[in-house]
Amino acid sequence: MEFLSQSANAFGCASGAWNIWSLSDGYVDLPAETLRYPNDKSDRQSSRREDLLVRLSVNCFLFDRSNQDCVLIDCGAGGSWDPSMGHLGKAMAEAGIDSSSVTVVALTHAHGDHINGLLMPDGQRAFKNLCKIVIGEDAVQEFLAEPKLAEFRSLLAPINGGDRLADHLLSVAIPGHAPGHMGYLLSTNEDDILFCGDLIHVPAAQFARPELTWAYDEDELLARTSRRELLQEAARARTGLAGAHLGRPGIGRIVEEGRGYAFVPAG
Numbered sequence: 001m002e003f004l005s006q007s008a009n010a011f012g013c014a015s016g017a018w019n020i021w022s023l024s025d026g027y028v029d030l031p032a033e034t035l036r037y038p039n040d041k042s043d044r045q046s047s048r049r050e051d052l053l054v055r056l057s058v059n060c061f062l063f064d065r066s067n068q069d070c071v072l073i074d075c076g077a078g079g080s081w082d083p084s085m086g087h088l089g090k091a092m093a094e095a096g097i098d099s100s101s102v103t104v105v106a107l108t109h110a111h112g113d114h115i116n117g118l119l120m121p122d123g124q125r126a127f128k129n130l131c132k133i134v135i136g137e138d139a140v141q142e143f144l145a146e147p148k149l150a151e152f153r154s155l156l157a158p159i160n161g162g163d164r165l166a167d168h169l170l171s172v173a174i175p176g177h178a179p180g181h182m183g184y185l186l187s188t189n190e191d192d193i194l195f196c197g198d199l200i201h202v203p204a205a206q207f208a209r210p211e212l213t214w215a216y217d218e219d220e221l222l223a224r225t226s227r228r229e230l231l232q233e234a235a236r237a238r239t240g241l242a243g244a245h246l247g248r249p250g251i252g253r254i255v256e257e258g259r260g261y262a263f264v265p266a267g
């Protein structure tokens with residue numbers, strides 16, 4: 001991955017014929033106790049974790065080659081949540097990306113900070129030429145439980161892990177965090193880059209200690225197993241990782257360090 005440009009909310013890099021953008025929708029502060037230390041009593045007793053907040057980045061990603069084959073991975077929170085989110089449009093403008101060029105959105109799962117940006121905070125459609133929303137089959141029910149998004153029902157294109165979306169793009173099931181939680185593996189000829197959704201929520205802790213779980217995971221133990229397996233494979237195969245909550249820019253590689261890993265951001 002070769003660095004291209006950076007602004008306050010947009011980071012661009014290139015790999016082979018592809019341009020890849022990390023676009024910030026903003027951030028969300030959540031209780032630090034959501035990060036769980038299951039077998040480590042000392043960590044719990046030594047700090048008043050219930051008083052602490054941990055700040056999670058909310059990143060979306062977009063890739064294309066020669067202005068074709070454009071896919072947007074997740075679309076942020078729109079106006080559905082805290083005003084610290086919903087800034088994807090601003091990030092795209094900084095990157096010089098016209099929102100009308102987005103025709104395909106691929107969702108990693110159906111949580112609010114990943115799907116509600118289909119609508120702008122003023123309720124207008126964010127992507128007027130959108131014609132397909134790729135989503136894990138098991139995430140469809142949760143998506144349709146959001147009444148504001150009912151107008152997108154006919155655009156949903158359900159998939160399962162292992163489905164090939166194009167010669168360069170493969171879906172990868174990452175079970176545990178949410179129903180139908182899906183990664184997308186982009187192969188550029190130079191790099192394999194996995195858009196890994198919510199594999200990790202607190203990069204400062206969970207790369208070094210992948211065993212730490214997140215209370216909002218639907219199945220914390222399954223999510224932990226997915227995280228361990230996927231990080232091990234990404235380190236072995238030198239697969240790039242790009243994630244919503246991996247900080248800024250939230251795209252890079254991992255290396256083994258100690259008993260866990262360290263994340264080396266691109267750029």
Ligand SMILES: [Zn+2]
Binds near residue numbers: 113114198244245
């Ligand atoms: Zn998330």
